[in-house]
Amino acid sequence: MLNIHVNNNNIEFTTSNNILLLTRIRYASIILLFLYIYCFYADFYLYKGIPENSYRLILTCIHLLGFTASIAFLFIHKLFKHDTIYHTVWPTVTINFYIFTYVMGGALASINSQQLNGNIYAYIVILIGVVSLFPVRPRHFFFILFFTHIIFLVGLYYFSDGNKYDFISNQINSTGTAVISFIICFVLYSFRKRDFRNQLIIKNSEQNLLHLFNVNPYPLILTSLDNGKILLANNKALEFYHVTTENVASLDVNHFYTNKEERTSIMEELRTHGHLDNYVLEQKTSDGSKKWVLVNYKLIDYMDQKCVLTGTTDITDLKKIEAELEMYATTDMLTGVLNRRKGMEILQEITETSTIPFVLLFIDINNLKQVNDHYGHPEGDYLVKTVCHVIKSRLDNQDIIFRYGGDEFIIAFLDKHTNHAERIWSEIVALLEEENSKKIKPYSISVSHGLFYYNSAQSISLQEIINYADKEMYKEKAIMKGLGDGSLVPDFK
Known part of the structure; x- marks a missing residue:
C-alpha cells in the first residue's frame, strides 16, 4: 500500500x-x-x-x-x-x-x-x-x-x-x-x-480537516480573524444558524452576535492567548431568533491566513432551566415579586458598593391574621396578592419591591426623594380604597407604611434602615387603630 x-x-x-x-x-x-x-x-x-x-x-x-x-x-x-x-x-x-x-x-x-x-x-x-x-x-x-x-x-x-x-x-x-x-x-x-x-x-x-469538519456532530465555523468572513461552515452550523449553502459566503460571523462589542473583546483575547474555552454568550440566527451557546474558540492557520475555528454547543434549554431555577430561588411564588433573600442581597450591594440614594418604604398589610382566621388562608392569599398587584401597578421599572415577610413588603425607590415616595404611597392607598368601594369582600383592605431616606454619606447598615422604617410603620399602624400619637405599639397587626 x-x-x-x-x-x-x-x-x-x-x-x-x-x-x-x-x-x-x-x-x-x-x-x-x-x-x-x-x-x-x-x-x-x-x-x-x-x-x-x-x-x-x-x-x-x-x-x-x-x-x-x-x-x-x-x-x-x-x-x-x-x-x-x-x-x-x-x-x-x-x-x-x-x-x-x-x-x-x-x-x-x-x-x-x-x-x-x-x-x-x-x-x-x-x-x-x-x-x-x-x-x-x-x-x-x-x-x-x-x-x-x-x-x-x-x-x-x-x-x-x-x-x-x-x-x-x-x-x-x-x-x-x-x-x-x-x-x-x-x-x-x-x-x-x-x-x-x-x-x-x-x-x-x-x-482530512474538511472531512473531520463536516462530520463533526456540533456546529463548526471557520472565519477570517481580520474581517470575520465565513470561510467554512459544516452542515450542523448551517442548520443551527438557519443559513443555506448559497448565502453563507455572503455573511460574516458578526451577523450572529447580538453584542458586537463582545465579539471585538473575544477577538482581542484570541490574539493574545490563541484560544478561548467555554465562553457563554447569546447569539442570533439568520431569521432573528436568539439562542444561548457555549463556544470554544481556537486561532489556527488556514490557507495562509490567521483564522478562527469556532465550536458551538446549544445551551438554550439549559439556560431556560437555569432561569427557572433562578426564578424559583429569587421569586416569591405567591406574589411574583422578589423574595426576601434576593431583595436583601440587592439592597446590600447598593449600600456597600454604590452611591445611589434611595427611599426605603416598609409596608405591612393590616389585619391579615384576622382574615386568615375568619375566612381561611385562600382569602388571606387573595388579600396579599391584591395588595401586591396594586403596589406594583404604581412602580417604575427601576424601583425594587420584595416580600420581606408574610404580610410585609419593602420598596426601594432608587435615586428618588421622600416626596416622590409619599406621592406614590398616596396613589396606592387611593387604589385600595377604590377596591374596597366595590365591596367584593366582607373585609376591608388597608396597609400601613413607614419610610427612611438613605444616602451614601450616612453611616448606617441596611438592617438599621429597615428597623427605622419598620418603627415608622408601626407608628402609622397605631394611629390607624386609634392608639393616640403612635407611641404605643399594638399587640397584633
Missing part, C-alpha cells in the same frame, strides 16, 4: 512538472521568435562582409532551425489541451527533445564561434539558462548533457585555431559549467519535488 501511494505521488509530480515545463517552453518559444528576428538581422546585415562566410552560413542555419522549432512547438502545445495526454510518454519526449535542442543549439553556436572570435559564451549561457528555467528530470538532463558535451568537445577540438592553451581553457571552463549546471538541475528538481510533496501533504491535511 505504501509503494502504491508513493508511485501515485510520483506520477502526480511528473504530470505537474511536465505541465510546468511545457508552459515555460511555450513562453520561451514565443520570446525566442522575437529574438530570432533580431538574430536574422545580425546574420544578414551586421555580419555582412565578414571573411568567414561559413561562420555566417552555419549561424544562420542554427537560427533558422531554432526559429522553426519554436513555431513547431507552439503548434504541438495545442495538442496538450486534453488532460489524458499528460499521462502518456509524449509530454516527457517533447520536453526532452526541446531541452536537447536548446543545449545543442548553444553547443553548435559556440563551436561555430571558434571560426570568428573563439568564445564559448553561447554554450555556457544556454546551459545556465536551461537549468535555471526548466526543472527537467536530472537523469534525463544527464544524458542530454553527456551527449551534447561530447559533441561540443569534439567540435571544439576540430574548429579551434590551433592554440593549445585556449583549447584547454575552453575545455575546462565548458566542462566545469556543464558539471555545475547538472548540480543546479539536480538541486532545483529535488527542491521542486520536495515542495510538491509538502504541498500534497498540506492538501491532504486540509482534506
